[in-house]
Amino acid sequence: MNLEFLIKITPFFISLLTGMIVIPNMRLVGTGKKMFLPHKGEEIKEELMIGGITFFPIILIALCISVSLPYLLGLTELRTKVEPSAMRIMQIIVGCSLLFITGLKDDLNGTRGYIKMAVILIAAMMFPATGLWIDNLHGLFGIHELSPYVGIPLTVLLTLYITEAYNLLDGIDGLSSGVGSIMLFTFLVFSIWRGSTLISFVSAATLGVTIPFCLMSFFSNNWQNTLMGNAGAYVLGYIVSYHTIGLSHSERMPEGMLMICIGALFVPMIDIIRVISSRVKESRSLDRPDRNQFNHKLIRTGMPRRVIPFTIACLMGTFVVMNTFGVLSHWNTNIVLLLDIVLWGIIHSIINYFIHRHESRGFHEEWDKAYGEDSWYANIPHETLQRKVETYGTMGLPSNMMTESAIEFIPDGMNAFERSVKRIMDLLTSAFCLIVFSPLMLLSYILIKMDDGGPAIFKQERLGQFGRPFYIYKFRSMKLDAEKFGPALSHASGNDDPRLTKVGRFLREHHLDELPQLWNVFTGEMAFIGYRPERKFFIDQIMQEDPRYAFLYQIRPGVTSYATLYNGYTDTMEKMLRRLELDLYYLGHRSWWLDCKILGLTFLSIIFGKKF
Numbered sequence: 001m002n003l004e005f006l007i008k009i010t011p012f013f014i015s016l017l018t019g020m021i022v023i024p025n026m027r028l029v030g031t032g033k034k035m036f037l038p039h040k041g042e043e044i045k046e047e048l049m050i051g052g053i054t055f056f057p058i059i060l061i062a063l064c065i066s067v068s069l070p071y072l073l074g075l076t077e078l079r080t081k082v083e084p085s086a087m088r089i090m091q092i093i094v095g096c097s098l099l100f101i102t103g104l105k106d107d108l109n110g111t112r113g114y115i116k117m118a119v120i121l122i123a124a125m126m127f128p129a130t131g132l133w134i135d136n137l138h139g140l141f142g143i144h145e146l147s148p149y150v151g152i153p154l155t156v157l158l159t160l161y162i163t164e165a166y167n168l169l170d171g172i173d174g175l176s177s178g179v180g181s182i183m184l185f186t187f188l189v190f191s192i193w194r195g196s197t198l199i200s201f202v203s204a205a206t207l208g209v210t211i212p213f214c215l216m217s218f219f220s221n222n223w224q225n226t227l228m229g230n231a232g233a234y235v236l237g238y239i240v241s242y243h244t245i246g247l248s249h250s251e252r253m254p255e256g257m258l259m260i261c262i263g264a265l266f267v268p269m270i271d272i273i274r275v276i277s278s279r280v281k282e283s284r285s286l287d288r289p290d291r292n293q294f295n296h297k298l299i300r301t302g303m304p305r306r307v308i309p310f311t312i313a314c315l316m317g318t319f320v321v322m323n324t325f326g327v328l329s330h331w332n333t334n335i336v337l338l339l340d341i342v343l344w345g346i347i348h349s350i351i352n353y354f355i356h357r358h359e360s361r362g363f364h365e366e367w368d369k370a371y372g373e374d375s376w377y378a379n380i381p382h383e384t385l386q387r388k389v390e391t392y393g394t395m396g397l398p399s400n401m402m403t404e405s406a407i408e409f410i411p412d413g414m415n416a417f418e419r420s421v422k423r424i425m426d427l428l429t430s431a432f433c434l435i436v437f438s439p440l441m442l443l444s445y446i447l448i449k450m451d452d453g454g455p456a457i458f459k460q461e462r463l464g465q466f467g468r469p470f471y472i473y474k475f476r477s478m479k480l481d482a483e484k485f486g487p488a489l490s491h492a493s494g495n496d497d498p499r500l501t502k503v504g505r506f507l508r509e510h511h512l513d514e515l516p517q518l519w520n521v522f523t524g525e526m527a528f529i530g531y532r533p534e535r536k537f538f539i540d541q542i543m544q545e546d547p548r549y550a551f552l553y554q555i556r557p558g559v560t561s562y563a564t565l566y567n568g569y570t571d572t573m574e575k576m577l578r579r580l581e582l583d584l585y586y587l588g589h590r591s592w593w594l595d596c597k598i599l600g601l602t603f604l605s606i607i608f609g610k611k612f
Contacts, residue, residue, distance in 0.1 A: 015208025052232015062205035103230030124159035166237035256327035263323030462533035473516035477504025530558025
């Protein structure tokens with residue numbers, strides 16, 4: 001059994017190693033694709049770098065070697081499982097070949113839409129022609145068995161739908177390969193678990209080739225603008241279609257396996273419906289690129305470009321986990337689908353809210369002026385202050401820092417990969433904490449309202465990453481007229497501050513007033529560890545004494561910080577400047593280990609009642 005398992009995952013390692021060698025050295029220039037660039041707000045047709053041309057050849061190599069292993073090693077039992085799949089293997093190879101050739105032609109100099117559609121339909125019809133079609137809806141809409149007259153057209157339409165979904169996804173670096181990796185990993189786990197040999201071979205071979213492309217797109221500057229292209233996207237979409245139909249058709253799979261496949265596909269599939277319906281509603285061409293696709297909508301919220309593929313992958317993982325739990329718990333299939341739709345509606349509403357909030361502040365115009373053309377997904381510079389200014393503008397830096405004798409620029413201690421992982425961990429942890437601490441937050445809300453009847457949530461504008469203003473949220477711990485004489489530091493008189501309410505004093509002592517900042521972390525305005533954000537009123541005073549404060553704009557402010565741990569909260573300008581020195585040290589030396597150390601020491605300090 002162990003040897004059989006190793007052979008089933010052998011295609012993964014063959015594809016992975018081959019891809020790591022071949023993919024970095026294989027790109028072509030395509031001129032046939034039209035793309036919508038969100039940071040320019042316009043549609044273009046120009047030369048584009050295409051990197052998915054190696055997918056099909058590598059998958060084919062890995063698949064052929066793996067299918068041969070049972071014969072070469074004399075594994076009779078495994079060979080008997082592979083032999084009945086010979087026709088299916090040929091069908092997958094022929095279908096992928098047709099789509100690869102068509103996609104390659106389209107990437108090089110364009111292909112008419114009806115030709116691409118015809119080729120996809122021919123490839124899709126090869127599934128039922130070789131006896132593979134959806135014959136069971138597993139109780140979805142109250143339907144179980146399907147006749148060939150319904151199942152075969154449904155199979156063709158589903159294949160067309162999924163393949164085109166991947167074509168739509170190929171618009172931001174690493175997105176389609178990242179999404180495909182999530183799906184293929186799900187399919188691989190179920191196929192090995194349930195003993196579907198051919199499906200495990202195909203999923204392992206394809207997963208192995210998507211991972212190198214995904215990593216190159218995420219973390220290599222030379223590959224950030226490289227697309228998968230139709231040559232890769234069509235092949236990947238066709239293989240995902242095969243898994244969806246094959247796993248749903250297989251008697252080895254659990255009842256309701258169709259819903260697990262739908263969970264893995266839900267985000268891109270539902271987005272096609274939304275995009276097409278919006279184009280019909282606004283009387284626009286159905287095939288004209290725009291800024292309404294899911295990845296572009298996330299860009300419009302102000303989310304950094306590198307974080308978007310991870311965000312979509314996390315959302316897909318959520319649907320997969322929820323649907324898998326529902327199926328294995330024997331929930332009604334229609335209830336699972338309803339939960340998918342409700343969850344998507346909530347996610348879509350939240351995204352629209354942040355788009356409205358972001359663009360209502362004029363960021364889509366102001367960022368172009370302040371940070372240059374790449375303002376939609378501004379990255380952190382690494383070299384010099386002059387490079388920072390050339391790329392992102394001054395960020396409010398004083399004029400004396402723009403000269404050749406400028407203070408030495410302090411770069412971020414974390415690289416792009418470390419920052420991305422940090423943001424993912426912040427996102428997941430804040431979501432978990434919002435759920436776990438929701439009863440405590442509700443109780444705090446009620447107690448504040450009962451205390452003086454005023455608003456329970458206090459919000460205040462602070463300056464965050466890149467000097468952008470945002471609202472920080474806390475539980476209100478002070479009286480409503482606390483700043484009637486002008487801005488004042490909240491900890492100027494410690495916990496004996498007469499402006500504190502009775503409930504507020506308790507919340508402040510136990511740091512419970514900071515709990516609403518979990519929302520700031522979840523939305524990406526803050527991190528768990530960073531520097532404490534300040535109001536512009538106090539920042540202007542700090543900048544007069546030490547203009548290096550502007551270097552902190554490179555990173556997100558934090559709920560807690562290195563300076564808070566060793567310097568406490570500030571109530572004088574002297575403490576503010578001492579805190580700045582500690583914050584700048586953190587900026588230049590920050591790492592995962594330092595963040596974990598700060599978080600752990602902060603937690604211990606709170607437990608043992610240390611006053612910040």
